[in-house]
Amino acid sequence: MCGICGILSFNHNEVQESVLIQMRDEMRHRGPDAEGIFINKSKKVGFGFRRLAIIDLSPAANQPMCNQDQTIWIVFNGEIYNHLEVRKELEKLGYKYKTRSDTETIIYAYEEFGIDFIHKLNGMFAIAIWDERKKLFIAYRDRIGKKPFYYTFQNGQFVFASEIKSIFRHPTIRKELNLNALSNYLTFLIPPSPETMFDGIKKLPAGHRLILNENGEIKIEEYYDVLNSENEKLETNENVIKENIVRLLRQSIKDRMISDVPFGVFLSGGIDSSTNVALMTELMDRPVDTFSIGYKDFKEHNEFNYARKVAEIFKTNHHEILIDAKDALDFFPNLVYHQDEPLADPVCIPLYFVSKLARENGTIVVQVGEGSDEEFAGYPWMLRELRLTKINQYLFKNFPSILNKALYSITNKLWSPEGKLLELDYIRRIKDNQEIYWGGAVNFTIEHKKKLLIKNLKNSYELVKRVYEKYKSKSNVDDPLRQMIYLEFKNRLPELLLMRVDKMAMATSVEARVPFLDYRLVEYSFKIDSKIKIKNYITKYILKKSVEGIIPNEIIYRKKQGFAAPMNYWLRNELSNFTKHYLLNSNIHKLNLFNKDFIKFLIESPLSNRYDYVQNTWNLLNLFMWYDYWFEGRLIG
The missing domain is CATH 3.40.50.620 (HUPs)
Known part of the structure; x- marks a missing residue:
């Protein structure tokens, strides 16, 4: 496991070693054991690397690493679990190894099999390769998405890293809020790939590779999908x-x-x-x-x-x-620093x-x-979502649209003033002929956003619709639960x-x-x-x-509890004053995006102890702290 970064220059500027070092060392926590730098002869390509030594602890296994004639260079974050099997195959083909590392196997596998070598690997990884002969850069994110790969192309330079904070150490990269990603964050607790919360900075989706040629043209390709x-x-x-x-x-x-x-x-x-x-x-x-x-004074x-x-x-x-609310509060500045973009999961x-x-x-x-x-x-809520999906499929979809619209109109009048917006949004999905299931962590729905947001932002259903359509184009198995699981993946x-x-x-x-x-x-x-x-x-x-x-x-059949922090208690007790003060006074309000009256309603509502309300509150608190840290330079007092 490591931190990787790099710069490819397509303008008149050369790659500066000092910039690479700053980018690299911003991720010292990802790799405290060693560091490395590579800049090619033309000074148009540079890689940086921080190492957490796991396999072959010797300096010989440090990165960036190259092949025998130094025409292929790599930085790689992750582990290849079957590298010894692939190594045996490559040794039989004549490749001579200098280390016991999995990194060397990746280099030779690419050299021997080309860009589709990735199908031979079993592991978790973000891989970046520079092929000097072909003047080609290739990056991969593993099949399921265990390792991150962030990138941007600005001012004639392609910049990538394991963490967004590393990219921002490049002096020409701008830092702007991505409003489209913000809308999706509010709904899904994280911006779905390829967007991030920073405009112009992307993340490579799971199971995809990025190919960048000598003309600066980027091509993103999916090399893996779980459906086959x-x-x-x-x-x-x-x-x-x-x-x-x-x-x-x-x-x-x-x-x-x-x-x-x-x-x-x-x-x-x-x-x-x-x-x-x-x-x-x-x-x-x-x-x-x-x-x-566990949690002090909160044994349940x-x-x-x-x-x-x-x-x-x-x-x-x-x-x-054991930790408590004070430990959490003290950790908040480091939380938003290490998250890079807000991840609204209190876990x-x-x-x-x-x-x-x-x-x-x-x-x-x-x-x-x-x-x-x-x-x-394994989630209990999957039973509920599956039941609702089937009710919609076999009942409401057979109703005339005018009846579903009438149902929404009635429930809107009853539930909206009470703040039962999650329930209301299910009825709205029926009315608008949308899929019922949007994911296992849907938070601010369209009904919520009508009250929360002053400005209209991107419709988050586009992602959901796209995934369902992809499933139906790839599989003939008409199974609602299987489709739900595919959306999760x-x-x-x-x-x-x-x-x-x-x-x-x-x-x-x-x-x-x-x-x-x-x-x-x-x-x-x-x-x-x-x-x-x-x-x-x-x-x-x-x-x-x-x-x-x-x-x-006793372990197998006990009630599922989940690996969770007691946010419903903390936000209404030890962290109550901090939360209310922060949500109403964050510098993010300068953007005139959020309705403060609705935020007060979330905090003070009789429903504030409901899971969805707790998650709403944490979603906004995480976002507001993140904004102040990354755009204002510090959390407010």
């Missing part, structure tokens, strides 16, 4: 499915144990993290290091009892930390502190449970859930690996009939059945 001909024929045999899930998961966890530094597991005591611990224990001759987080949000039970059963070397807070705990105890690599709930339909999972893990773990110089999102397991999960993912109203049914006997049933 292999998973069009669904499997329904539960025994076969259970065997395949466990087999693939065991292999995935084994692959992600490749490391020359200490590794462990974030353990909540839920099914996903507990399974990670159990299967890792099978493969180790020492205790697994496990890490858990703590999962220590379950985590401790799992730690005891599998005899782990267990570590715990960022415990993720940072549990990552810090791991690092302080000497653990550099951790396995996390992200992705399992998306693959196997195209937006919320790569841009919110995986970026919160990457940014918060890397803020503490820890590498997080995600065994449930091995692309082979993900592809297989799309072969599983949805009737087996949710069965007898049990979410995640087939995964729960698969791990029976591996972890205790």
Whole structure:
């Protein structure tokens, strides 16, 4: 895991080493172990690199790295879990290695197989390659989107980095708010790719590559999609499915144990993290290091009892930390710094502190449970969304449009004054003949934005519509739950859930690996009939059945709690004054975008303890703090 950056100049200016160094060292937290610089002979191409040493700790494995004749250069962030297999293939073809690193394998794979070499790799990565012979730059983001790649083309220079803050160390890059992305952020808690919250700065979507030729022409291509001909024929045999899930998961966890530094597991005591611990224990001759987080004076949000039970059963070397609202408040400036663009998920807070705990105890690599709930339909709200989708499909879509419009008119008069805007927006979607399900983290809906925003901004339904259309063009399986999961893999999972893990773990110089999102397991999960993912109203049914006997049933079938910070309590108690003051006095109000009266309503409404209201409040607080930090230079007092 590392921090990468670079500049390609298409004007009369040469790449300045001093600028590359500033960009590189802005990401010191991503790579505290070593650094490097490459500038080509024409001084038109430059790469910078910060290293977190994981595999082959020797200086020989530092980057930027090149091939034998120094015509191909690379900077690479991530890990390639099957690099030894690919290495054997390349060695048979005559390639001579100087290191044990996975980086060298990427170089030779590109040299041998061309731009489609990427299909040979299994890992998480953001890769940047300069081919001096072809005068070609190529960048890749991994299949699922575990690693970020940001870029911009301004003033005749193409600039890229693992973090946006690195790009801003380039002296000619402008910093402007992207209003289109702002609208999507309010709805999805993060701007969907390729947009970021900064106008002109883009992020490469998951499963895509960027090709930049010597004329400065950019081409973005999708090289991977989870939907393919292999998973069009669904499997329904539960025994076969259970065997395949466990087999693939065991292999995935084994692959992600490749490391020359200490590794462990974030353990909540839920099914996903507990399974990670159990299967890792099978493969180790020492205790697994496990890490858990809880909340002072708020025991109902703590999962220590379950985590401790799992730690005891599998005899782990267990570590715990407790935090409170003051810890969160003190962390806010660093939160918005490390996020780069606002990620309105309060889980960022415990993720940072549990990552810090791991690092302080000497653990550099951790396995996390992200992705399992998306693959196997583990969220309780999926039942509700699926039910609403089917009601709409079989009932409201058969009504005359005039009846649906009348229904909206009636509910609008009843619910809008009360602030039941989430419920109202479902009726509006029916009226406007839109898809019911927009994602697992939809916050400010169109109905909310009518009251929140003074100016009209971009309609966020465009993204949702585009993903559904893509699904229908690629798959003949007419399955609402499968479509919902596909939407999660195209937006919320790569841009919110995986970026919160990457940014918060890397803020503490820890590498997080995600065994449930091995692309082979993900592809297989799309072969599983949805009737087996949710069965007898049990979410995640087939995964729960698969791990029976591996972890205790008490862990498998306990009520899902989720890895969450107690924001509903903090925002109305310890952080109440700070929140109200900030939301009403942030410098963002100079832009004349937000209705302060509606913000007051959100804070003071009798419904303020509802989950959607809590998320509304945190969404705005995260945004306003981010704006003040990045555009005004500091948070307000």
